[in-house]
Amino acid sequence: MGKQETMKYRLAQAIRECMKTTPVDRITIREIVQTCGTTRQTFYRHFTDKYDLINWYFDKLLAESFAHMGEGKTVYEGLMKKFLYIEEEHLFFAAAFRSDDHNSLKEHDFALILSFYLDLIKEKTGRAPDERIRFLLEMYCQGSIYMTVKWVLGGLKMTPREMAALLVDAMPEPVRRLFGQLKLL
Secondary structure, three states, rough: OHHHHHHHHHHOOOOOOOHOOOOHHHHHHHHHHHHHHHHHEEEEEEHHOOHHHHHHHHHHOOOOOOHHHHHOOHHHHHHHHHHHHHHOHHHHHHHHHHHOOOOHHHHHHHHHHHHHHHHHHHHHHHHOOOOOHHHHHHHHHHHHHHHHHHOOOOOOOOOOHHHHHHHHOOOOHHHHHHHHHOOOO
């Protein structure tokens, strides 16, 4: 890991520390850099704002689950991996998902998941999905994020395995058929 990557992880650890006592919306860059023992200039060299930092850390935590789906693993296996990571980093995700500010983790997660599914379909079929599939995927991804947030914030009492299974079950039938044909289910 290079010097820049190491600093990004240090900043991520600092915001995680801040999240233990302060809601994300009230955490300041000053608090993050003081906790990290660095400067504002260093922070802004790596991130545009605290949400950019949160989203970067989220991407790092979940990159492996998406990589598994890209390697021919199933959507269920990828979701399982995602929920296990979220469970391991519960404090971070609970604090991050409480925020509705611009560039929030909810928005970022939605964009990341939708883009991943659209790219995966295009990679496996050689073309972008039609408008109907895209619409259903957008709706599915929005619902998936909503239920993930509800689970993280304690509104759903279930294991990562149960969450992953229910999200696969909730997939719209045309998307399920397409994912079945692509051997993603």
